[in-house]
Amino acid sequence: MTTAINLPKEVLEQYEQLHVQSHKDTEVKRLAIVASKGSLDMAYPALILATTGAAMGWEASVFFTFYGLDVVNKKKYRKLQVAPLANPAAPVPIPNILGAIPGMTWMATRMMKFMFKRSNVPSIEQMLQLCNQLGVKLVGCSTTMGVMGVKQEDLLDGVSVEGAAAFLHYASKAQVTLFV
């Protein structure tokens, strides 16, 4: 059975007046995210929110700092992992101490990747491609790069390098700021 929900003309007109017109009057919204974690499970929220913001017509930027820098590191972004150790909600349901056994992180990572794939969730690589396609600005933290010995050429193409002041300046003009 198909249920049709028809919007009457008055509702459409009211909708246009309230939302579409008011949208035109305001400037483009902006989203600023700090991605500080380099694990598979923590890379997703930042990338999902950034691509969604861009798809909503917003300006979106992700500042990758500390371990988060791995998400845009050419040598590392395909190898992000999720650890069951100290993670009671890990995809491998085992007593927590067993998470310390070699191979458990590998297993949990494989299981999570399988679960994502089975649900048609894009891989991290595909999420980064979508960022590119939608114009999400990806920024590497210059301090992290200095501390960890990461060079500009180690980062994915299109990733710029900035410091805290540049991020804060951008974020000060954002309506939504998130720390992941």
Add this chain to the structure above:
Amino acid sequence: MAEDTFKEDKLVDTRGQLCPMPVIAAKLAANVLASGKVLKLLASDPGSLADVPAWAESCGYHLLKQEKGNGVFTFWVKKG
């Protein structure tokens, strides 16, 4: 325009995909549509029932109509 039939200029089928793919696929399709054209979006993610209207409003697009049936949500969105 007739009450319940909207002729779409572009069909986007995101059935079987989860958030954020319905709105991302819709946006990528809308980007290459001219103003005033209609996009028909199919989704099975229950979140899309809240997401698609929010996305349309955010982009300044008009949600003309939405339908629900057999676990599939159908949206007609006119590019503003």
